[in-house]
Amino acid sequence: MSSSIPEHLKYAKTHEWVRHEADVAWVGITDHAQAELTELVFVELPEVGKVLEAGQACAVVESVKTASDIYAPMSGEVIEVNTSLMDDPGKVNSDAFGEGWFFKLKVSDPAQMDQLLDASGYAAQVGS
Amino acid sequence: MMMSEILQKTILHPQHLALNARMVGFGGWDMPVQYTGIRQEHLSVRSSGGLFDISHMGEFLVEGPGACDFLRRCLTNNPDNLSVGMGQYTLMCDHQGGTIDDLYLYRTRRDAFLMMVNASRIMDDWQWLTAQCQSLVAEPDSVHCENLSDQLGALACQGPAARQVIGRMEGEETQPIAQMAKNQIQLTHWQGTPIWVAVTGYTGEDGYELIAPNSVIPAIWAWILEQGQAAEIIPAGLGARDTLRTEMGYPLYGHELSPEISPLEAGLGFFVDFNKGDFTGRQAMLEARERGLSKRSVAFLMDGKAAPPRAGYRVADQAGNLLGLVTSGTMSPSLEKGLGLAILEGEAKKPGEGIQIEIRQRWYPATVVRKPMYRKA
Numbered sequence: 001m002s003s004s005i006p007e008h009l010k011y012a013k014t015h016e017w018v019r020h021e022a023d024v025a026w027v028g029i030t031d032h033a034q035a036e037l038t039e040l041v042f043v044e045l046p047e048v049g050k051v052l053e054a055g056q057a058c059a060v061v062e063s064v065k066t067a068s069d070i071y072a073p074m075s076g077e078v079i080e081v082n083t084s085l086m087d088d089p090g091k092v093n094s095d096a097f098g099e100g101w102f103f104k105l106k107v108s109d110p111a112q113m114d115q116l117l118d119a120s121g122y123a124a125q126v127g128s
Numbered sequence: 129m130m131m132s133e134i135l136q137k138t139i140l141h142p143q144h145l146a147l148n149a150r151m152v153g154f155g156g157w158d159m160p161v162q163y164t165g166i167r168q169e170h171l172s173v174r175s176s177g178g179l180f181d182i183s184h185m186g187e188f189l190v191e192g193p194g195a196c197d198f199l200r201r202c203l204t205n206n207p208d209n210l211s212v213g214m215g216q217y218t219l220m221c222d223h224q225g226g227t228i229d230d231l232y233l234y235r236t237r238r239d240a241f242l243m244m245v246n247a248s249r250i251m252d253d254w255q256w257l258t259a260q261c262q263s264l265v266a267e268p269d270s271v272h273c274e275n276l277s278d279q280l281g282a283l284a285c286q287g288p289a290a291r292q293v294i295g296r297m298e299g300e301e302t303q304p305i306a307q308m309a310k311n312q313i314q315l316t317h318w319q320g321t322p323i324w325v326a327v328t329g330y331t332g333e334d335g336y337e338l339i340a341p342n343s344v345i346p347a348i349w350a351w352i353l354e355q356g357q358a359a360e361i362i363p364a365g366l367g368a369r370d371t372l373r374t375e376m377g378y379p380l381y382g383h384e385l386s387p388e389i390s391p392l393e394a395g396l397g398f399f400v401d402f403n404k405g406d407f408t409g410r411q412a413m414l415e416a417r418e419r420g421l422s423k424r425s426v427a428f429l430m431d432g433k434a435a436p437p438r439a440g441y442r443v444a445d446q447a448g449n450l451l452g453l454v455t456s457g458t459m460s461p462s463l464e465k466g467l468g469l470a471i472l473e474g475e476a477k478k479p480g481e482g483i484q485i486e487i488r489q490r491w492y493p494a495t496v497v498r499k500p501m502y503r504k505a
Contacts, residue, residue, distance in 0.1 A: 038150070039165050041459035044488075060488065062435050064166045064367055064458060086433060112458045 003031035003126070006097055010113060012073040015075055017097060020113055027091065028101040029061070032126045038063045040089040045081040045103060046066035052076060052105065056113055059102055074112045076105035080098065138183035138460040139281050139342040146263055147363055155248030157184040160365040169368035173331055174502075177287030178364030182337065183345060186250035186277035188257060189450050191240040194270030199241060202260045202408055203233065204391055206401040210235040215311045215326055217399055219391045220253065221260040221409030224414060226387035228395070229253050230379060233314045233329055242313075242324065244339070246381045248279050260408065281345035285352055286335030286372075288357035294325070294336045296352075296355060301325070305336075317342045330369065334499060362460040375460045375467060377427045379497025383439055383467055384425055392417060393471070395425045423452065423473045427499045430466035430482060434492040437468040442486040446493075451477075454485060460502065466494075467501050 009017045015033035019026040034040070040063040052058050052072035059070035081103045083093060093102035117125065135158035146153065147162035160181065161167060172178050189285050190199060190278050199207045205218035215234040219227055229252070232244040245253045254275050265271045272409055285294055295306025301318030305325055308314065313326035323340035338348060370380070372438065383395050402410060416422075430437060437457030444450050457468025470483075477483065477496045484491040 038162065039167055041167075044435060060435070062459070064371060064461075065161065067435065067438070079255070 001128060003035055004031075004097070004122050005030070005126075007099040007119045009097065010073075010118060012071065012116055013125060014073075015021050015072045015124050016071060016073045018073050018113070018116060020107070020110075023107050023110065024111075025076065025080070025105045025107050027103055027105060028074060029096060030122070033098045034093045034096045034100070037061060037068060038065075040092050043085040043089045043092065043102070045083075045085065046078045048078050048081055050078045052078065054109075054115075061089070061104035070102065072105070074105060074107055075109050076107045079106050111119045115119060129192045132262055136184070138181055139345045140181045140183060143346065143349060144181065149365060150361070152366070154366055155184065155246070156245055159272075160185060160363070161322075161367045162365040163363045166365070166367035167461040169364035170363060170371045171272055172351075172360065173333055173364055173368060173372055174462055175288070176359055177285060177289040177293070177335070177356060177361035177502065178327045178331075178368060179349065179356065180286050180363055180369055180393050181281075181349070181364075181366050183342070184246065184247035184280055185282030186245040186253065186275070187280045187282075187339060188245065188254065189240065189242040189274040189276055190257075190271065191274075192269070193239055193269045194265055194267060195380070197241050198261060198265050198271045199233065199480070200404055201264045201406065202257070203262040204400040204407060204409065205233070206404040207233060207235065207403065211311055212236070212238055213314055215313050215328060219385070219396065219399060220256065220393065221407075221413070222387060223412060225390040225409040225412035227381070227385040227389060227391060227449070228256050228387065230385055230391075230396075231338045232326075232379055234324070234326060236315070242339070244337075250275075251412060253489055258404065264408075269430075276396070280339055281342045281351065282337055283345065283349060284329055284331075285356070285361065286329045286331040286333045286364075287403065288334060289356065289361055290333070291402045293352060293356045293359055293361060294338075296298060297325070299323075300315060300391065306429075308336075308417070319350055323348070327335060330378060330504060331372040332378075333372075370456075371458050371461055371490065374456050374458050375462055375470065375500065375502040376468060379425070380456060384495070384501075389397075389423075390416065391470065393421055393423050393425065396504060405447060413435040421476075423471050424476055425455070425471050426477050426496050427469055427501055428467065428485070428494045429463075429497050429501060430485070431482075431493040431495060434466050434485075435487050437485045437487065437494070441469045443472060444484045444486070446482045446484065448491075451483065464500050
């Protein structure tokens, strides 16, 4: 099953996507990830104001059967979280790159973007 | 799952792959966890129907003039209460009152019984049963035990639409299948091959379990799905099976029952007949009851929005004193709340009492409730 991998985003090896606009990064999980996880029943988001290091576990998604960690793809401060996921975690499944976004970061080190995969790099990793 | 582990496959393994099921190792078997989605399959069972492959489960035949006597001494419930063509839930205990397995016992003839046991326990149960047969049966020729697990497969069709679909099966049964009552079992035929059909289940819905030689299981599976299409009976996997039984408060061996958890501690005293005469574990359970049980199973509902409670999470009282562990938990698709079962030490907690569940180092309030947590409107 091939999942969509938008060209304009960057990707972490751990299946998070990043949309970088000025010094803000939107973060979510990929379509491939949500398909692997199956239907989510709960999402635990980081607190606004929390300072994250790239690679740090910062959120949790739960399906019926398992809980999985989500990792910060870049360092920065959490400035906004998608609270609608509390009521409707299924948005992550139905619209992983849009309405299923997790949080926004104020990026502390823009150069970290270069360490992320581009769409074809991520596609190669997931074997799409 | 360990990559080196060799998993057994049921006769329907190719069908599960063809349906794109997500497979998982369970009790040594490669089984479908879900086809379309756990929630969807769960809700379908409650509103129309679901079809489960339960061929991984074990079947033992116990027959002979001494069979009823033997089973009365070996199991906790009383087979004397079974007329021919009836089944009962029962448990098999060791001498300390610990649980070896929970199972269904069917009386198929006056001197013939069919035991339906958990997949993960087939070998342990068989070893125990045959050893018990040696020690409890005075006349060896009066009881014959046979392990039919490799020859037989089984299906469970559960949900409000099950009766109307399975009822269309016809094969020289004595009583119309659609009119069978709860716990009844009878022999019927699938194109000449004898098969068993029973009104039992593990979901809390009306439904049937069909036990048949592996050779006819694929055809019956296909027939039920085809006949059940209009009624919206869909394939359902072990994920939904688990959420359905958890919201009913039904035990799963290895979670709510184990060699360390007796039927009394699991809250299953109803299925233990202390008055039928001696049986393995009776003395130990009586003594434990006299002393007062040191631990008990309870059902609970999370109070508010929280991540699903899961087996192994710690449970405390409202003051923060540790009480025990969650044994099964999930986000209930029917109730849209977290709920589960836990084994708690100390004084019995009553329905309505508050407890706390530890989820990722934070404590969330929950309330002890009566089972079943899910009830039909």
